[in-house]
Amino acid sequence: MNTTKASGFISVDPDQSPLKEVHNLLLSGVSPRPIALVSTISEDGVDNLAPFSFFNAFGANPPYIAFSPAYSGKDGSAKDTLLNLEKVPECVVHAVPYDMVEQVSLASTDYSSDLSEFVKAGFDTLDSEVVKPKRVKNSPFHMECKVEQIIPLGGTNGSGNLVLCRVVRFHVSEAVMENGKMMPDALDLVGRNGFNYYTRASGAALFTVDKPTGQGMGIDQLPDFIRESSILSGNDLGKLGSLEMLPNQDAVQKYISKLRMDKEGTTYTKLFLHGMEDLESNPVQGRKDIEISAKVALNEGDLEFAVHILMSLTDY
Amino acid sequence: MNTTKASGFISVDPDQSPLKEVHNLLLSGVSPRPIALVSTISEDGVDNLAPFSFFNAFGANPPYIAFSPAYSGKDGSAKDTLLNLEKVPECVVHAVPYDMVEQVSLASTDYSSDLSEFVKAGFDTLDSEVVKPKRVKNSPFHMECKVEQIIPLGGTNGSGNLVLCRVVRFHVSEAVMENGKMMPDALDLVGRNGFNYYTRASGAALFTVDKPTGQGMGIDQLPDFIRESSILSGNDLGKLGSLEMLPNQDAVQKYISKLRMDKEGTTYTKLFLHGMEDLESNPVQGRKDIEISAKVALNEGDLEFAVHILMSLTDY
Numbered sequence: 185m186n187t188t189k190a191s192g193f194i195s196v197d198p199d200q201s202p203l204k205e206v207h208n209l210l211l212s213g214v215s216p217r218p219i220a221l222v223s224t225i226s227e228d229g230v231d232n233l234a235p236f237s238f239f240n241a242f243g244a245n246p247p248y249i250a251f252s253p254a255y256s257g258k259d260g261s262a263k264d265t266l267l268n269l270e271k272v273p274e275c276v277v278h279a280v281p282y283d284m285v286e287q288v289s290l291a292s293t294d295y296s297s298d299l300s301e302f303v304k305a306g307f308d309t310l311d312s313e314v315v316k317p318k319r320v321k322n323s324p325f326h327m328e329c330k331v332e333q334i335i336p337l338g339g340t341n342g343s344g345n346l347v348l349c350r351v352v353r354f355h356v357s358e359a360v361m362e363n364g365k366m367m368p369d370a371l372d373l374v375g376r377n378g379f380n381y382y383t384r385a386s387g388a389a390l391f392t393v394d395k396p397t398g399q400g401m402g403i404d405q406l407p408d409f410i411r412e413s414s415i416l417s418g419n420d421l422g423k424l425g426s427l428e429m430l431p432n433q434d435a436v437q438k439y440i441s442k443l444r445m446d447k448e449g450t451t452y453t454k455l456f457l458h459g460m461e462d463l464e465s466n467p468v469q470g471r472k473d474i475e476i477s478a479k480v481a482l483n484e485g486d487l488e489f490a491v492h493i494l495m496s497l498t499d500y
Numbered sequence: 501m502n503t504t505k506a507s508g509f510i511s512v513d514p515d516q517s518p519l520k521e522v523h524n525l526l527l528s529g530v531s532p533r534p535i536a537l538v539s540t541i542s543e544d545g546v547d548n549l550a551p552f553s554f555f556n557a558f559g560a561n562p563p564y565i566a567f568s569p570a571y572s573g574k575d576g577s578a579k580d581t582l583l584n585l586e587k588v589p590e591c592v593v594h595a596v597p598y599d600m601v602e603q604v605s606l607a608s609t610d611y612s613s614d615l616s617e618f619v620k621a622g623f624d625t626l627d628s629e630v631v632k633p634k635r636v637k638n639s640p641f642h643m644e645c646k647v648e649q650i651i652p653l654g655g656t657n658g659s660g661n662l663v664l665c666r667v668v669r670f671h672v673s674e675a676v677m678e679n680g681k682m683m684p685d686a687l688d689l690v691g692r693n694g695f696n697y698y699t700r701a702s703g704a705a706l707f708t709v710d711k712p713t714g715q716g717m718g719i720d721q722l723p724d725f726i727r728e729s730s731i732l733s734g735n736d737l738g739k740l741g742s743l744e745m746l747p748n749q750d751a752v753q754k755y756i757s758k759l760r761m762d763k764e765g766t767t768y769t770k771l772f773l774h775g776m777e778d779l780e781s782n783p784v785q786g787r788k789d790i791e792i793s794a795k796v797a798l799n800e801g802d803l804e805f806a807v808h809i810l811m812s813l814t815d816y
Contacts, residue, residue: 192673193672193674194672194674194677195670197668198667198669199562203561206561207560207561208681208682209672209682210557210560210667212681212682212683213595213670213682214534216532216534216689216699217557218533218691238558239556240530240556241527242554242566242653243653243654243659244523245519245523245573245656246514246654246659247522248660249530250558250662257560283733286735286738286742287719287734289738289742290716290738290741293712293714293715293716294715295715304719306734306741313511325529335649337559337562337564338561340561342559342561343560343561344558345559346566348662351514352513352514353511354525355512356512356529357508358505358508358509365528366524366528367694368528368531371528373531373532373693375531375691377684377689379681379708380709382706382707383684383691383701383705385693385705387705389703389705390698390699391698391700392695392696392697392698393601393605393696396609399610402620403606403621418603418638419602419603420602422622423602425620425621426609
C-alpha cells in the first residue's frame with residue numbers, strides 16, 4: 185500500500201494501492217454489515233440465490249434497499265445475480281439468521297448458471313406474491329423487490345454495481361414477532377465483518393442506547409472539572425451532555441441531603457457518601473471515589489444521581 | 501398495517517401501511533447495520549457531524565460508499581448533512597466504535613445549523629488531506645469522500661436520499677492494526693438494530709465461517725439418511741455440503757480402523773466408538789450417538805471426521 189503516517193493514523197490513497205488492500209479496508213472498516221440473501225430468476229426460469237453484504241435499506245417512504253453484486257476481482261466476470269437482474273429486474277431479499285449461515289455460505293460459491301442454489305444449499309421455497317423469483321422459507325424476513333436502477337460503479341475488475349430496489353412486499357415470520365414487533369433476539373441475525381469474521385447480533389452482543397429526548401446541552405456545557413476527569417470516558421460525558429441542563433446548587437444540595445437520609449442506598453450511593461467523608465482529610469481520594477460512584481451510576485442508567493453528585497464537586 | 505397471513509408469515513403491502521410501520525420493518529429486518537458518522541461543512545464554514553445507519557460500502561474499484569440522510573418523517577425537513585452536501589459535495593465518513601457510542605448518539609440530535617456537533621459531542625478534530633470537512637480523531641477509521649451523486653428516493657416525509665460517494669483517502673488508526681490488518685476486536689465497532697438496540701461486534705459475538713474452497717457438492721448430494729437426520733441442523737448440512745465429494749466406502753472403512761487404534765481419541769471419537777458398539781444391540785440409540793458425535797465434530801471444525809463416520813452408517 186502507498187501509505188503515509190500522521191497523528192497515529194496510517195493514510196492510504198486508493199488510487200495508488202492494490203485492489204485487494206482497498207477491498208480489505210472497506211470490508212474491515214465498514215462493519216458489521218447486514219447480509220442480503222438475494223433470490224433471482226433467469227430468463228429461462230432457473231432460480232439463483234446468492235448472499236451480498238454490500239447491502240442496506242436507504243429510505244422508508246417508499247421503502248428502498250440497495251445491494252451490490254461486484255464484478256470478479258480476478259477476471260471481471262459478472263455474477264449470475266447481476267445477469268439475471270438485467271433480464272428480469274425483480275428479486276427477493278432475505279435476512280440471514282445465525283442458524284442459516286453455513287447454508288448461505290454454501291450458496292455463495294459459484295455453481296454453474298443452470299443449477300439452483302436453492303437445491304444446493306438445501307432451502308425450502310415459497311412463491312412470491314408480486315414478483316417472479318421464489319422466496320427462501322427458512323429466513324424470517326423477506327422483501328419482494330422491483331429493481332429501479334442498476335448503477336455501474338467502475339465497470340472493471342472488482343467494481344461494484346449498485347442495484348437500487350423498491351420493496352413492494354414484506355414477509356415476516358410469525359415466530360419472530362412479539363407484541364407486533366420483530367425483536368433482535370428472536371431474529372438472531374448475523375452481520376459480516378472483515379476476513380472470515382461474522383457478528384451474531386443477539387444475546388450479550390446487544391445493548392440499548394436511549395435516544396436523547398429533546399436536545400442535550402452538549403458536552404461543551406459541562407464544567408471543565410467534569411470534562412477533564414480521568415475517571416469519566418467519552419461515553420460517560422456523552423450521557424451527561426444528553427441532559428437538557430445542569431442542576432443548580434440548590435437542587436444539588438437537596439439531592440445530597442436526601443441521599444444522606446437514605447439508609448438503604450445503592451452501592452454507588454455508599455461509595456459517594458464514603459467519598460464525601462474523605463473529601464476533607466484526603467481530597468484527591470475523596471474526589472476519585474465520587475467520580476467513580478458517578479461512573480457506576482451512569483453504567484446503571486442513573487443519570488440523575490451522576491449529574492447531581494458530580495456537580496456537588498463544584499466548590500472543591 | 502394492512503397484513504395477510506400465509507405459511508407462518510405475516511405479509512405487508514407497504515403502499516397500504518403507515519410510514520412508521522414500514523420504517524420499523526426495515527430497521528429491524530435489515531440488521532445489524534454499520535454506522536457512518538458523517539462530517540460535512542456548510543458554505544459558511546460551520547462543521548456538522550451526524551450518524552447514519554442506512555450506510556454501506558458498494559464497490560472497491562474504485563472504492564464507493566453510500567449513506568442516506570432521510571427527510572424528517574414528521575415535517576419533511578432536510579438534515580443539515582444533506583443541505584451541506586448540496587453546497588459542498590464532500591464529506592468524511594467515520595466508523596463508530598463502542599467507546600464513542602454515547603457521544604455519537606448526542607451528535608444525532610438536531611442542534612441548530614450554526615452549532616458544531618464536534619463541540620457538542622466533545623470530539624477532537626484532525627484536518628483532512630483532500631476534502632474540506634474535518635475528521636473525528638476519536639474514530640479509528642476515516643474515509644475522505646467526494647460526493648458523486650445524490651439520488652432522491654421519494655422526495656417526501658420519511659423519504660431517503662442516497663448519497664453516493666467515492667472514497668479518495670482512507671485513514672486507519674495504528675492502534676487497530678495487527679500485522680497490517682484491521683482486526684474486529686481492536687476496532688470494536690457497533691451496528692444498529694431495530695428500536696433502541698445496538699450490536700457490539702467484538703468478543704463473543706464474533707465467529708468465523710471458512711469460505712468454501714473450490715465448489716461444494718451441495719446439500720442435495722448428501723444421502724437422504726443424512727439430510728433427514730433429526731440431529732443435524734441446516735448449518736451442519738451446509739458444512740457437509742461444502743465438501744467437494746463424499747468419501748467412498750473403502751476410505752470410510754480405513755478411516756474408522758484408524759479411529760479404533762487411536763487410544764487418545766477426542767470426546768467425539770469416544771462417543772462414536774460407543775455408538776458403534778451399540779449399533780447391533782440398540783441400533784436406534786447407536787445411530788443417534790454416532791450422529792451426535794458427527795455434530796460435535798462439526799462444531800469443532802472436524803469435517804473429515806464427521807463425513808467419514810456418517811457415511812459408515814450407509815448400510816444400517
